[in-house]
């Protein structure tokens with residue numbers, strides 16, 4: 001078993017650290033945020049993730065994991081330091097590597113024995129060569145430090161499961177020493193390991209995420225065409241899914257992909273291509289389609305209604321997908337401000353995302369309109385003139401077609417996640433628009 005330090009306790013770092021501890025390694029998670037470290041020491045998780053808190057508490061009790069701001073001590077005694085800090089998007093689409101650079105420098109100044117540095121964060125191809133050079137430039141002691149790439153494939157909401165039962169572990173190394181150590185660290189997971197060179201590992205991460213984004217944008221594109229030719233995207237997707245070469249996952253059309261990964265990683269690869277004098281036309285198309293998809297229903301509703309001014313608008317779902325409180329690149333963030341600007345009185349409901357959303361849009365009068373946070377879907381729908389569905393939470397799927405008819409002043413629903421049956425809405429007498437399916441007018 002190895003002594004592992006993990007830099008950064010966001011989704012990637014914390015989940016990796018806890019899972020390494022669960023596999024028997026000795027783990028120290030490092031974060032600069034004192035409050036976060038205190039919270040984790042007392043058994044609380046700074047992120048909402050199924051099963052994470054239990055595993056944190058179990059491994060903390062068993063003395064296999066600790067949390068600290070003292071990076072020097074943590075890195076000094078580690079066999080391997082995993083970097084899981086953020087690489088946020090910059091205005092030009094490139095990845096901001098300043099957090100990685102800060103950690104790399106701290107490692108260089110702290111390590112006192114040979115250390116493997118493993119980058120889990122998503123970074124542009126070639127970055128890990130630079131990180132290694134950067135560490136060598138700042139090394140204080142006469143020790144060997146090598147950098148390996150080990151991209152992360154977890155999805156929010158199922159992060160622990162995705163890590164413990166990953167479909168594959170990608171390790172990108174430039175020496176047998178690094179490869180062997182990573183093979184041994186992952187040995188207890190009993191999962192398929194694909195060992196490649198560092199640049200290929202970096203590319204696998206982008207190519208995988210962008211392929212999934214492409215799949216979604218493709219289905220959204222086809223869905224838009226389905227609406228025009230009278231086909232139903234859900235039937236089309238089902239028919240396609242029996243072909244194993246296509247597969248059944250990520251075929252759901254809707255109001256576009258959000259989150260901290262697909263929007264950022266599509267733009268980053270597009271940027272990398274441009275930097276290398278190449279035009280990545282497929283990825284560019286996925287980005288463009290996603291942009292217009294996000295406000296598609298708002299635009300449609302704008303055509304149907306004379307004005308949003310003074311209307312009560314129910315918004316069901318704020319997070320970018322169910323199972324997380326994360327709002328990054330969520331369709332709600334594009335649509336709600338536009339509704340407020342047009343004078344709508346928004347009544348929003350989300351099972352867990354309300355707190356985060358109210359930090360951005362505090363309850364009360366906002367410009368010409370106003371926003372109120374409802375405790376449940378029914379409260380949001382009560383007396384509403386129009387309803388938008390942005391996230392397919394179980395609590396929102398549980399709203400019955402009859403409820404819209406009963407609760408709303410005018411049962412007019414724009415469903416961005418295709419959660420209701422078209423026929424059932426028709427029978428209930430709801431005017432219903434979804435994505436890529438016949439509408440009920």
Ligand code: UGA
Nearest residue numbers: 152153154155156250251252254256257258259261320321
């Ligand atoms: C994504 C990938 O699924 C992970 O494999 C990857 O590790 C992660 O990014 C990352 O790079 O860290 P995540 O962003 O958490 O994970 O969420 P997904 O479940 O993939 O959903 C992303 C977006 O696509 C959501 O807005 C979702 O609503 C949308 N989506 C997904 C669709 O519109 N249609 C689908 O069929 C599937």
